Amino acid sequence: xxxxxxRDEFSDVLFKIQGVCAQKSTLPILASCLIExxxxxxxxxxxxDLEVSISTSCKAEVKExxxxxxxxxxxxDTVKSVSAAELVLSxxxxxxxxxxxxxxxxxxxxxxxxxxxxxxxxxxxxPVSMPAEDLLDMIEKTFFSxxxxxxxxxxxxxxxxxxxxxxxxxxxxxGHRLSKIEIPIKDVDLEKVTDALAKGVIVPRKGLAELKxxxxxxxxxxxxxxxxxxxxxxENTQVTLRLIPGRFPNFEQVIPKALEHNVTISRxxxxxxLKRAAFYTAKTGNTRITLSDSTLExxxxxxxxxxxxxxxxxxxxxxxxxxGFNYKYLLDVVNVVEGDEFTFEMIxxxxxxxxxxxxxxxxxxxxxxxQI
Amino acid sequence: MxxxxxxxxxxxxxxAAVEQRDRPELxxxxxxxxxxxxxxxxxxxxxxxxxxxxxSAMSMMKARELxxxxxxxxxxxxxxxEISHQVMxxxxxxxxxxxxxxxxxxxxxxxxxxxxxxSPxxxxxxLKRAVLEQTGLVVSVGAATTKYVAKVASDLEKPDGxxxxxxxxxxxxxxxxxxxxxxxxxPKGEERLHKLGLMTIGDVARLEPSLAASMGSxxxxxxxxxxGRDPRAVVTNRASKSxxxxxxxxxxxxGEAAVRPHLLRAADDVAQRLRKHxxxxxxxRVKLKTAQFELHTRQRxxxxxxxxxxxxxxxxxxxxxxxxxxxxxxxxGLAAFDLVEEESRQFELFKAGVQSDEHRRRLDTALDxxxxxxxxxxxxxxxxxxPER
Numbered sequence: 001x002x003x004x005x006x007r008d009e010f011s012d013v014l015f016k017i018q019g020v021c022a023q024k025s026t027l028p029i030l031a032s033c034l035i036e037x038x039x040x041x042x043x044x045x046x047x048x049d050l051e052v053s054i055s056t057s058c059k060a061e062v063k064e065x066x067x068x069x070x071x072x073x074x075x076x077d078t079v080k081s082v083s084a085a086e087l088v089l090s091x092x093x094x095x096x097x098x099x100x101x102x103x104x105x106x107x108x109x110x111x112x113x114x115x116x117x118x119x120x121x122x123x124x125x126x127p128v129s130m131p132a133e134d135l136l137d138m139i140e141k142t143f144f145s146x147x148x149x150x151x152x153x154x155x156x157x158x159x160x161x162x163x164x165x166x167x168x169x170x171x172x173x174x175g176h177r178l179s180k181i182e183i184p185i186k187d188v189d190l191e192k193v194t195d196a197l198a199k200g201v202i203v204p205r206k207g208l209a210e211l212k213x214x215x216x217x218x219x220x221x222x223x224x225x226x227x228x229x230x231x232x233x234x235e236n237t238q239v240t241l242r243l244i245p246g247r248f249p250n251f252e253q254v255i256p257k258a259l260e261h262n263v264t265i266s267r268x269x270x271x272x273x274l275k276r277a278a279f280y281t282a283k284t285g286n287t288r289i290t291l292s293d294s295t296l297e298x299x300x301x302x303x304x305x306x307x308x309x310x311x312x313x314x315x316x317x318x319x320x321x322x323x324g325f326n327y328k329y330l331l332d333v334v335n336v337v338e339g340d341e342f343t344f345e346m347i348x349x350x351x352x353x354x355x356x357x358x359x360x361x362x363x364x365x366x367x368x369x370x371q372i
Numbered sequence: 373m374x375x376x377x378x379x380x381x382x383x384x385x386x387x388a389a390v391e392q393r394d395r396p397e398l399x400x401x402x403x404x405x406x407x408x409x410x411x412x413x414x415x416x417x418x419x420x421x422x423x424x425x426x427x428s429a430m431s432m433m434k435a436r437e438l439x440x441x442x443x444x445x446x447x448x449x450x451x452x453x454e455i456s457h458q459v460m461x462x463x464x465x466x467x468x469x470x471x472x473x474x475x476x477x478x479x480x481x482x483x484x485x486x487x488x489x490x491s492p493x494x495x496x497x498x499l500k501r502a503v504l505e506q507t508g509l510v511v512s513v514g515a516a517t518t519k520y521v522a523k524v525a526s527d528l529e530k531p532d533g534x535x536x537x538x539x540x541x542x543x544x545x546x547x548x549x550x551x552x553x554x555x556x557x558x559p560k561g562e563e564r565l566h567k568l569g570l571m572t573i574g575d576v577a578r579l580e581p582s583l584a585a586s587m588g589s590x591x592x593x594x595x596x597x598x599x600g601r602d603p604r605a606v607v608t609n610r611a612s613k614s615x616x617x618x619x620x621x622x623x624x625x626x627g628e629a630a631v632r633p634h635l636l637r638a639a640d641d642v643a644q645r646l647r648k649h650x651x652x653x654x655x656x657r658v659k660l661k662t663a664q665f666e667l668h669t670r671q672r673x674x675x676x677x678x679x680x681x682x683x684x685x686x687x688x689x690x691x692x693x694x695x696x697x698x699x700x701x702x703x704x705g706l707a708a709f710d711l712v713e714e715e716s717r718q719f720e721l722f723k724a725g726v727q728s729d730e731h732r733r734r735l736d737t738a739l740d741x742x743x744x745x746x747x748x749x750x751x752x753x754x755x756x757x758x759p760e761r
Contacts, residue, residue, distance in 0.1 A: 151687045175720055176720065178719050350719055370718045
């Protein structure tokens with residue numbers, strides 16, 4: 001194998017697979033990526049952690065077709081550090097791989113390409129198309145409330161469903177809070193949408209993090225569910241995400257109906273107040289929010305540190321209500337709110353509280369209170 | 373009345389006792405733990421060696437002269453540390469407030485536990501029994517209202533001692549003892565006190581307070597100790613608190629399916645004790661001992677602290693792939709650590725969901741109520757029952 005390639009382009013494709021090429025794995029070959037110089041004048045780079053697989057490509061001056069598996073991190077670090085505009089990669093017998101860039105001459109230990117796991121090909125038959133920007137936005141709005149608790153597997157991913165009304169719904173929850181976003185999809189071939197995607201699948205957190213890394217915002221992304229995988233394609237990149245088996249909780253039934261009395265508050269003022277209150281919350285993060293006539297009060301108390309209260313003027317005129325919240329959960333939501341204002345719908349000390357972004361009627365957040 | 377109850381538990385000839393337990397051929401024989409090199413010293417001498425005048429910190433050469441038939445064993449610190457963890461875990465079954473002083477001794481604050489364990493003497497006896505039953509090792513225990521008196525008491529009737537000093541007997545207990553028994557008095561200090569004509573703790577206690585103060589901070593400290601005053605509380609290292617449950621099995625087992633029910637039983641036990649003491653655990657450790665007595669442990673943190681059996685159990689299951697379960701095991705244990713006191717509880721969104729802690733807690737607290745009334749064996753999980761019977 002031998003090819004000449006633009007350093008920046010090569011660095012870009014190598015960057016995309018870094019997240020899945022784990023340094024520490026029970027299977028050492030997974031620290032490697034598979035590089036293939038193809039007849040069509042492109043090189044492809046593939047990496048996998050067996051849960052998420054990424055295949056990406058770019059053009060190159062291919063002098064000799066061939067394949068090699070090579071440690072992804074070392075290759076990426078080397079390519080990124082050289083200043084040459086172009087570099088040449090070639091293999092020697094026993095898969096030693098030589099990288100030449102100006103004065104730099106590196107020989108990197110490689111492995112036989114057959115040691116690299118076979119990855120299923122992503123075909124072109126993906127039924128849903130949408131701007132990658134929209135998908136990235138949906139990931140951003142739901143990512144933070146995905147659980148990291150492996151013991152509750154179905155909470156460790158984002159629910160992903162293509163509805164009959166041609167909307168894409170994404171929902172995440174860790175059991176204490178929930179984020180939901182639903183947007184219309186213009187370009188969908190309903191015939192080809194599999195039952196699994198129509199009923200909803202659970203896409204792992206790790207896979208979504210990788211999508212954030214590899215998707216190019218101003219392009220079109222296509223996807224579909226096939227077997228146990230979600231297949232995603234974007235420009236020259238294909239990603240295969242192993243879905244989480246199991247059932248996502250029935251979230252519809254925990255979303256409260258819109259309340260008669262809600263309060264509209266400025267994002268900026270509550271953001272600053274929450275950050276201040278954080279200095280005074282005990283380890284539990286418990287922060288109390290009290291609604292009374294024309295005021296929303298934030299109060300934090302730590303028996304060892306002290307207390308802080310801050311009444312924020314607002315337009316509220318409903319019945320008084322009070323509840324404790326983990327301030328981190330509130331901050332996570334406020335951080336992704338786009339508008340200058342949002343509404344806060346609090347029922348009582350134990351019921352789900354709904355937060356709506358006034359700039360986005362397609363998004364909804366729920367936070368469960370803590371015992372005060 | 374005991375304003376507080378403090379136990380000092382000190383393992384008897386700990387390293388030597390571990391060797392004698394692990395190697396039955398050493399039982400009843402004088403054993404010296406230490407390096408045999410020319411300059412090696414005795415780390416621990418078994419009680420069989422002590423009548424020959426052998427003691428800790430003596431040079432190994434001298435010790436072998438005094439007791440030529442002693443068996444010298446190179447120390448296995450990793451092993452002692454492992455047993456030490458087991459012992460400390462047993463201590464923590466008695467009190468969440470355990471302050472380890474070294475690998476083989478610790479203070480336990482048992483204040484308020486009379487309802488559970490009875491009188492201080494009964495507490496000490498129960499602790500000694502638990503350590504013997506679960507590890508085969510002997511511990512000496514002192515019980516008193518202060519750390520200092522408890523520590524002196526545990527040492528007084530070693531080995532296998534149990535000395536209880538009620539508050540009204542502190543003076544009578546301390547005063548006849550030599551000044552060397554004061555905490556902080558070494559050979560040099562002893563000499564100094566002797567020169568001042570102070571031979572017993574009683575002599576120090578009877579000093580004029582102003583004279584004691586003139587001896588500097590050490591004087592004030594000794595004066596306070598000699599009068600049975602020791603304000604130091606048992607200091608718990610929060611992170612080291614744990615609640616564990618383990619069982620040596622009737623016969624060795626192998627494979628995940630065989631390990632699971634034992635983990636569930638242990639999880640039930642641990643969760644029940646967590647709830648009883650008002651703690652939730654943020655970490656969990658699974659412990660498997662092979663038929664060859666090798667101990668394998670794996671641990672992880674939990675995303676949400678819990679006191680629910682099923683949640684502990686599920687977290688434990690996620691650790692199983694990290695063990696080689698094809699081996700044969702003689703012991704299965706589970707411990708919860710990083711305990712947090714019950715503070716404000718986060719409400720669950722999916723109350724009805726069988727996966728939620730709130731839902732599971734209802735079952736567990738119902739079980740607690742049945743157990744409190746009818747005893748621990750009255751209601752058990754079907755999976756615990758032997759299908760053969």
